[in-house]
Amino acid sequence: MTFPKHPAADSVSPWEVRLWDVSRSHRERGSRPPLTMIIPASVQIPTPNREFLLTTPSEGVSYVATMARDAGWDVEIVDMRMGVSGEEAAARAVARGGAVAMPTFADSYLHNEHVLRLVKEAAPMLPTIVGGSLISSLPKPILEHVKADYSVLHEGELTFFELLEHLAAGGTREGAHGIEGLAIRDDQGNVVLTPPREQIRNLDAVPIPDLFLYPSVRLDPRIPEIGLTTQRGCYARCTFCFVNIKKIRFKSVPRVEEELSSLLRNHFVSYMYLNDLTFTADRKRTWALCEALGRSGITWSCSTRVEAADPELLAHMHANGCRDIWYGVESVDQTVLDFCNKKQTVDQIVKAVRATQAAGIKVAANFIVGLPGESHESLQAMYDFILDMDVVPASIKYLSPFPGTPIYDDAIRRGILPGHIPYLEHLSRRQVNRIDDEYFNVTTLPDQVIRDAFARLCELRDAQVRKHFPGAGMDAVSSAAPAGVASDPC
Numbered sequence: 239m240t241f242p243k244h245p246a247a248d249s250v251s252p253w254e255v256r257l258w259d260v261s262r263s264h265r266e267r268g269s270r271p272p273l274t275m276i277i278p279a280s281v282q283i284p285t286p287n288r289e290f291l292l293t294t295p296s297e298g299v300s301y302v303a304t305m306a307r308d309a310g311w312d313v314e315i316v317d318m319r320m321g322v323s324g325e326e327a328a329a330r331a332v333a334r335g336g337a338v339a340m341p342t343f344a345d346s347y348l349h350n351e352h353v354l355r356l357v358k359e360a361a362p363m364l365p366t367i368v369g370g371s372l373i374s375s376l377p378k379p380i381l382e383h384v385k386a387d388y389s390v391l392h393e394g395e396l397t398f399f400e401l402l403e404h405l406a407a408g409g410t411r412e413g414a415h416g417i418e419g420l421a422i423r424d425d426q427g428n429v430v431l432t433p434p435r436e437q438i439r440n441l442d443a444v445p446i447p448d449l450f451l452y453p454s455v456r457l458d459p460r461i462p463e464i465g466l467t468t469q470r471g472c473y474a475r476c477t478f479c480f481v482n483i484k485k486i487r488f489k490s491v492p493r494v495e496e497e498l499s500s501l502l503r504n505h506f507v508s509y510m511y512l513n514d515l516t517f518t519a520d521r522k523r524t525w526a527l528c529e530a531l532g533r534s535g536i537t538w539s540c541s542t543r544v545e546a547a548d549p550e551l552l553a554h555m556h557a558n559g560c561r562d563i564w565y566g567v568e569s570v571d572q573t574v575l576d577f578c579n580k581k582q583t584v585d586q587i588v589k590a591v592r593a594t595q596a597a598g599i600k601v602a603a604n605f606i607v608g609l610p611g612e613s614h615e616s617l618q619a620m621y622d623f624i625l626d627m628d629v630v631p632a633s634i635k636y637l638s639p640f641p642g643t644p645i646y647d648d649a650i651r652r653g654i655l656p657g658h659i660p661y662l663e664h665l666s667r668r669q670v671n672r673i674d675d676e677y678f679n680v681t682t683l684p685d686q687v688i689r690d691a692f693a694r695l696c697e698l699r700d701a702q703v704r705k706h707f708p709g710a711g712m713d714a715v716s717s718a719a720p721a722g723v724a725s726d727p728c
């Protein structure tokens with residue numbers, strides 16, 4: 239059987255062409271060694287209406303696991319979110335041998351450190367690999383503490399593929415220094431970064447994830463609600479946001495349709511949250527993508543930037559099943575927006591909200607309390623805006639300086655954060671959006687002012703969620719209980 243050639247095979251990296259080929263031709267499963275991928279559990283209680291994102295397949299892991307399966311590795315996912323302990327996960331990985339890999343999330347440091355330490359204590363020669371956003375944002379300090387031999391930085395597929403080929407051929411850490419996009423740790427904890435790797439040019443090269451690799455999906459294939467990315471990257475550089483895969487790259491619309499039909503056929507998906515950072519980044523493509531989503535018959539939501547919303551496109555989105563749009567409003571004070579390099583105006587925010595509501599789409603906005611430049615006036619303006627414009631402040635939280643961002647670097651430099659590792663431990667423990675959650679104040683306002691404003695805003699959020707999303711995750715949004723929030727972007 240022959241497969242279509244990569245459309246730009248002559249100009250892209252040879253690894254991208256090999257990835258394209260392997261994800262179409264699938265080597266025999268098990269022709270390479272076992273690979274155990276351990277997904278850490280999370281302390282987060284996610285944002286109302288997006289609770290499913292913390293239990294359904296984790297998209298980044300799905301790509302790299304499927305790629306490894308296609309490359310012949312005998313992949314098994316051990317999902318600690320299903321109640322598997324760190325001890326059990328490590329024991330399973332050691333029993334299987336081959337190689338062990340773990341994703342890192344903003345709140346997973348303690349699990350990564352614990353599980354990989356247990357693995358190394360039991361099997362010092364078993365190669366251990368980490369990847370994902372957290373390690374990419376702070377590779378050296380983390381690898382000095384987490385016992386991973388290799389870290390795949392930023393976009394994972396090509397680097398992981400090349401690394402797995404290297405390991406399957408008996409390659410060593412010393413021999414891996416020629417592989418781009420890695421951080422490598424030696425036995426003494428010294429960490430070397432190899433040169434960065436170019437992003438995948440044609441996103442259609444990545445395999446369509448095989449979600450049956452997840453034990454939860456094998457038990458029950460139905461996933462009524464799921465997240466999906468149709469593009470990677472963002473053109474903005476807000477100072478509080480870590481963009482792990484930077485340049486914007488798009489899957490083609492036919493590829494997204496193929497992925498959609500697989501999700502509908504195999505997993506009975508009826509609602510989709512599009513995780514793209516700026517869903518409307520390319521208007522023409524967005525238009526065609528909406529039609530594909532409309533044809534599939536599902537309802538869906540997305541995130542985007544306010545300047546990218548226009549009435550005609552919004553009407554088209556609504557006609558094709560768009561239920562709500564998550565805008566990265568963050569603040570409605572121009573000084574605060576400018577300080578964080580948001581590159582949007584309050585006027586653009588107001589126009590986008592009005593146009594979205596006029597199109598019949600609900601506005602769910604992300605707000606951050608305690609950004610640099612916050613004042614009594616900016617906090618009051620946020621409250622008034624939510625009430626007057628009738629938006630759902632679905633994600634509202636204290637600023638968390640995330641590694642890899644200018645705000646984080648500044649907070650470390652000013653001594654506001656306790657240092658990399660103690661802070662990562664804090665991120666692994668805290669339950670975001672609790673009014674009494676520990677937080678680190680980077681503003682000139684007293685802590686109590688920020689806390690009081692946050693408490694008022696949370697009450698307002700609860701009321702708005704009840705009004706606009708009746709029945710959705712209400713246990714998670716009471717101000718008295720830890721209420722959930724998810725990621726920062728847009």
Ligand code: B12
Pocket residue numbers: 279280281282284288291292295296297298299301302339340341342343344345346367368369370371372373375390392393394395398465467478479480481482483513514515638640641642670723724725726727
């Ligand atoms: C969907 C999403 C969520 C979902 C699901 C998260 C999940 N566990 O999958 C929910 C809503 C639950 C969520 C929660 C949070 N999120 Co979030 N989230 C995202 C978002 C929008 C998309 C993630 C995604 O699917 N990307 C698409 C895939 C293709 O990219 P990827 O995940 O990076 O995976 C690639 C590589 O990283 C790598 N890779 C990934 N895993 C592995 C594993 C191995 C072994 C290897 C080799 C490679 C590898 O290969 C993949 C393919 O190229 C990103 C922003 C973004 N677009 O990336 C933020 C993002 C990852 N989240 C972030 C944060 C901060 C959080 C929260 C801590 C927010 C909070 N409440 O405080 C929580 C943490 C909870 C948790 N355990 O994840 C930050 C991370 C910042 C950082 N420095 O680490 C990001 C980058 C957003 C941001 N810009 O600030 N999030």
Ligand code: SF4
Pocket residue numbers: 472473474475476479480481515543566580726727728
């Ligand atoms: S907050 Fe949104 S717009 Fe800003 S860099 Fe992150 S993803 Fe892009």
